Amino acid sequence: DEEFNELCFEFGLELDEITSEKDIISKEKGEEKAKGASDTILYKIDVPANRYDLLCLEGLVRGLQVFKERISLPRYEKIIPAQGEGQRLIITEETVQVRPHAVAAVLRNITFTKERYDSFIDLQEKLHQNICRRRALVAIGTHDLDTISGPFTYTAKAPSEIKFKPLNQSQEYSASQIMDLYKTDSHLRHYLHLIENKPLYPVIYDSNGVVLSMPPIINGDHTKISVNTRNVFIECTGTDITKAKIVLDIIVTMFSEYCEKPFSVEAAEVVYPNGKTHIYPELAYRKEKVKPELINKKIGISETPSSLAKLLTRMCLKSHVTGNGNNIEIEIPPTRADIIHACDIVEDAAIAYGYNNIQMTIPKTYTIANQLPLNKLTELLRLDLAAAGFTEALTFALCSQEDIADKLGMDISATKAVRIANPKTAEFQVARTTLLPGLLKTIAANRKMPLPLKLFEISDIVVKDPNTDVGARNYRHFCAIYYNKSPGFEIIHGLLDRVMQLLEVPPNEENGYTIKATEGSAFFPGRCAEIFAKGQSIGKLGVLHPDVITKFELTMPCSALEINIEPFV
Amino acid sequence: FTEMPTDNFVESSFWNFDALFQPQQHPARDQHDTFFLQDPAEAPELPAGYMAKVKKVHSQGGYGSQGYKYEWRVEEARRNLLRTHTTSASARMLYQLARQEKFSPVKYFSIDRVFRNESLDATHLAEFHQVEGVVADRGLTLGHLMGILRQFFTKLGMEGGTQGCRGLPRAPLTSPLFSGITQLRFKPAYNPYTEPSMEVFSYHEGLKKWVEVGNSGVFRP
Numbered sequence: 001d002e003e004f005n006e007l008c009f010e011f012g013l014e015l016d017e018i019t020s021e022k023d024i025i026s027k028e029k030g031e032e033k034a035k036g037a038s039d040t041i042l043y044k045i046d047v048p049a050n051r052y053d054l055l056c057l058e059g060l061v062r063g064l065q066v067f068k069e070r071i072s073l074p075r076y077e078k079i080i081p082a083q084g085e086g087q088r089l090i091i092t093e094e095t096v097q098v099r100p101h102a103v104a105a106v107l108r109n110i111t112f113t114k115e116r117y118d119s120f121i122d123l124q125e126k127l128h129q130n131i132c133r134r135r136a137l138v139a140i141g142t143h144d145l146d147t148i149s150g151p152f153t154y155t156a157k158a159p160s161e162i163k164f165k166p167l168n169q170s171q172e173y174s175a176s177q178i179m180d181l182y183k184t185d186s187h188l189r190h191y192l193h194l195i196e197n198k199p200l201y202p203v204i205y206d207s208n209g210v211v212l213s214m215p216p217i218i219n220g221d222h223t224k225i226s227v228n229t230r231n232v233f234i235e236c237t238g239t240d241i242t243k244a245k246i247v248l249d250i251i252v253t254m255f256s257e258y259c260e261k262p263f264s265v266e267a268a269e270v271v272y273p274n275g276k277t278h279i280y281p282e283l284a285y286r287k288e289k290v291k292p293e294l295i296n297k298k299i300g301i302s303e304t305p306s307s308l309a310k311l312l313t314r315m316c317l318k319s320h321v322t323g324n325g326n327n328i329e330i331e332i333p334p335t336r337a338d339i340i341h342a343c344d345i346v347e348d349a350a351i352a353y354g355y356n357n358i359q360m361t362i363p364k365t366y367t368i369a370n371q372l373p374l375n376k377l378t379e380l381l382r383l384d385l386a387a388a389g390f391t392e393a394l395t396f397a398l399c400s401q402e403d404i405a406d407k408l409g410m411d412i413s414a415t416k417a418v419r420i421a422n423p424k425t426a427e428f429q430v431a432r433t434t435l436l437p438g439l440l441k442t443i444a445a446n447r448k449m450p451l452p453l454k455l456f457e458i459s460d461i462v463v464k465d466p467n468t469d470v471g472a473r474n475y476r477h478f479c480a481i482y483y484n485k486s487p488g489f490e491i492i493h494g495l496l497d498r499v500m501q502l503l504e505v506p507p508n509e510e511n512g513y514t515i516k517a518t519e520g521s522a523f524f525p526g527r528c529a530e531i532f533a534k535g536q537s538i539g540k541l542g543v544l545h546p547d548v549i550t551k552f553e554l555t556m557p558c559s560a561l562e563i564n565i566e567p568f569v
Numbered sequence: 570f571t572e573m574p575t576d577n578f579v580e581s582s583f584w585n586f587d588a589l590f591q592p593q594q595h596p597a598r599d600q601h602d603t604f605f606l607q608d609p610a611e612a613p614e615l616p617a618g619y620m621a622k623v624k625k626v627h628s629q630g631g632y633g634s635q636g637y638k639y640e641w642r643v644e645e646a647r648r649n650l651l652r653t654h655t656t657s658a659s660a661r662m663l664y665q666l667a668r669q670e671k672f673s674p675v676k677y678f679s680i681d682r683v684f685r686n687e688s689l690d691a692t693h694l695a696e697f698h699q700v701e702g703v704v705a706d707r708g709l710t711l712g713h714l715m716g717i718l719r720q721f722f723t724k725l726g727m728e729g730g731t732q733g734c735r736g737l738p739r740a741p742l743t744s745p746l747f748s749g750i751t752q753l754r755f756k757p758a759y760n761p762y763t764e765p766s767m768e769v770f771s772y773h774e775g776l777k778k779w780v781e782v783g784n785s786g787v788f789r790p
Contacts, residue, residue: 371572469614
């Protein structure tokens with residue numbers, strides 16, 4: 001187990017959990033249900049999101065064996081059948097309206113066992129979830145070729161015209177009935193929306209009118225594959241042709257291992273509405289040339305070109321030295337669709353070398369350090385406010401609409417708040433435009449603490465601003481509240497004076513700060529003042545209105561101060 | 570390291586994802602993981618010249634890359650969201666750096682709030698802080714990144730902590746903070762915008778096992 005964990009770590013996989021079927025059922029449903037379940041050890045491995053070739057056991061084992069130099073990378077071969085003998089998939093122009101692209105291939109004389117069969121189905125599901133984006137981009141269909149006969153037609157028809165027996169069902173249904181049938185199916189109902197409201201549904205027929213599948217929902221029962229299937233017809237349909245090709249390549253490269261002629265795939269021809277034809281799978285091998293110095297330089301190692309070529313070959317990128325020994329030619333197999341730039345090759349070389357074998361050095365870059373002025377001001381104020389006897393709080397930047405409007409006696413439209421489109425809970429509907437609700441909620445959560453409660457926070461609020469490139473901006477606010485048996489207006493006022501003193505802002509109108517009595521919806525009438533400094537209003541202070549206090553589930557008087565500190569930077 | 574300005578929680582998908590080579594069909598751009606905004610829903614302004622370059626690299630490739638080969642849509646890039654990582658601020662800084670007349674090496678850092686659309690539980694918050702670091706210079710290597718990370722963690726002697734630092738010698742590094750880190754190991758990882766990428770692991774004496782303390786990588790050319 002340790003060894004495998006190490007191997008995974010080096011290769012870039014995460015061994016998440018070592019468990020067994022019995023353990024899994026035990027955890028989910030309790031020990032009783034787990035009795036009789038398999039005790040065989042299962043490894044849960046986390047595969048990076050861009051490595052589709054490692055999603056099934058076959059690919060994973062192959063990759064690791066090449067990495068350990070136990071086997072050499074197999075060469076995937078495309079066999080193009082003689083003219084007229086291969087399978088053909090004809091696409092009609094109706095599909096353009098709903099799912100225009102399709103690719104196909106054949107696995108000839110394949111031998112399945114229970115494990116291989118399960119793995120085959122599993123890989124399709126994993127690809128569906130991953131690169132196919134839950135079947136939205138690509139949907140995979142695999143069929144027993146011996147039960148049908150080509151040429152096959154991929155077309156789109158009105159729901160009422162499509163009728164077939166879906167997989168594992170006992171009778172025929174029309175397409176519209178099928179949509180209803182699977183509305184409650186926990187697995188399939190998530191895909192219904194992909195074609196539900198389209199006027200035409202995609203469907204694939206064979207030359208006798210047998211339905212192979214209605215992508216992306218379900219295959220026909222007639223063509224279902226079993227452990228005994230010998231010839232498989234694979235089709236991938238979807239809205240993204242690049243991904244469809246990658247998906248097809250992955251499936252055939254992974255499972256062609258079990259064909260009579262291992263690693264050989266029988267090609268199929270796809271005919272487009274305009275008459276053009278294309279042979280699939282592409283199984284393209286791409287050659288890239290990379291200079292060994294580049295690889296060495298980017299990683300910080302110095303390996304000879306031939307040892308670099310060896311490292312890359314271990315990562316399934318067959319390489320050899322060319323030129324005068326100053327270039328490496330790399331062959332990128334169809335299983336590595338994630339290699340799109342030289343830096344991907346550099347990473348693989350580094351992995352094969354072993355990240356932890358690279359010497360750690362410090363760059364010889366000389367730069368001058370600097371703190372952002374706004375943050376520097378914030379840090380200085382924080383220390384002094386704590387020294388003044390106030391406790392710092394750090395609250396959420398997202399809150400409910402009521403928090404910044406109704407509870408403060410204001411209308412939401414007057415707040416210019418930034419609103420979230422997809423909140424998971426009502427607590428995160430808008431971004432805060434004031435720090436006050438956060439502090440009041442903090443006090444409400446700490447009611448049992450001894451009085452007086454003196455809290456402050458210096459943090460960002462967010463408001464809409466049409467002058468910025470995104471349409472909103474942050475302001476750094478400072479907010480303090482005093483909660484006690486008496487409101488303590490004088491304490492909050494004193495705090496303001498202290499802060500201004502620290503900021504070296506004199507208490508006069510011309511070049512300093514003043515306060516003027518005003519009304520505020522959140523404040524007690526006659527106990528509210530607006531603060532002016534640097535030629536603008538920077539905030540308010542006062543005693544909070546009893547309504548506000550009650551709405552935040554508090555019971556004692558409270559005074560508050562909130563100002564924007566950005567003018568003082 | 571100079572502090573970067575990060576005082577914008579609201580970010581456009583362009584700076585948060587597209588400029589960082591995260592494809593528009595990537596699961597992280599789903600409703601489930603990102604807070605998208607209803608109001609303001611779209612960013613009015615995106616840098617036109619740069620955006621054209623980003624569009625090309627995603628859809629056709631460029632700068633030595635094959636690209637993702639899909640149809641890149643500007644409407645998707647305009648969608649506003651609450652930033653999911655402070656790397657969007659790094660992207661903006663690197664863009665500014667690129668427009669300078671003469672290149673000068675830089676080291677940037679930031680520590681600020683990020684937002685992920687998750688359900689709250691014992692180990693997950695919807696808002697948390699990330700520490701981010703970037704180094705840009707000529708001739709930087711993966712070994713340099715590892716060296717900086719080692720120095721950074723060795724200097725940390727703090728308890729508890731919050732998530733993420735993203736450091737980039739053209740590379741990011743991320744980490745929760747643990748006390749007295751002495752043993753570090755690096756593991757290959759994947760990020761859409763860095764290659765090579767590494768996860769940083771440290772040996773936790775209390776739990777007696779290796780735990781992930783950060784994520785890092787060298788920015789893709």
